[in-house]
Amino acid sequence: MSDSNGEYPTVIGPDAVFKGELKFDKGVRLLGQFDGEIATKGNLLVAEGAQLQGEVTAGSVRVDGVMKGNLSATGKVHLTASARLEGDLKTTRLEVADGATFTGHLTVGPQNGKAGVTPAPTSAPRTEDKAKPAPAAKK
């Protein structure tokens, strides 16, 4: 319990219904319902039974519950077997376990690592996409 509190000092309890905008630095464990916008550099855990609806920009995200909305993460996104995610996802690493459900557009790449903190220039992803296949084509 102490480890989880260290990683996720803020807990939104299972009986809580939160609507609005949430900003934090370390980590939040969501057990209840949240409807709104989350912007953080820290970690987010959407626990099993929790419901999250809205835009999320975070460091690394682990989803055990239900989430609807677009998700942008600079770190890893982990969808466990009980997770349900509907929306567009931008991240640098992704793991979707067997049993999880995810429907939406997925963009994974190193360019998403900076996108969460500061808005990336619009022309950057296109140039990187064209540059990436070139080294592999040499062989």
Place this chain on the structure above:
Amino acid sequence: MARLRMAKSRQVRCIHCGASNEVAQRAMSIFCMYCHKRLILEDYVIKSFQGLKGYSTCGNVVVEKGGQVVAFVQANNLDVRGILRGNAEVLGRVEVASTGFLQGDVCAPALTVEEGAQFKGFCRIGPRLTTQRAPQSDSQGNSLPSTPLQEGSSRLSKGLERQAGGNKPEADEKKTAAQTGAAPPVRAVKAISTRRKSR
């Protein structure tokens, strides 16, 4: 028969209907017992540019580093370490390694994208979302609990009966199917003729 029973076998899931077929260990291609489509059981390892229209196999497809594919991929498991441009429909797991680049829509039960990899496309990740058989119903509208195994065995037994008792007219067969409440038999010949060669 004794030799057949002694031979090592393995289970292969059909990429078209999702039914499980028991095949010999060394088999390279079969016709699905249930949907009668041809299944290739080989694994594909792509190490260079391949100009094929599509890969359709019940085995695994691995796009190695340096490999490039611009095609539709249908496989049991997909591992991308090179470049893949095209849609993928997978029964098992899709893995995009750190050197991998995947551009296309993916339909699979599980997905892993490592750090450094690039992925762009629409994802439909979930259990049994790839290919599902439509539930059948009888003339009264009641749904029939027909599993692929039951369907296949009934078709097989009908085929054996036909072989034993001579060829029956199709109309009689449809009548008997309507009386028993079973689905009309699917023509295997039609399924084979409409199949497109993947290789």
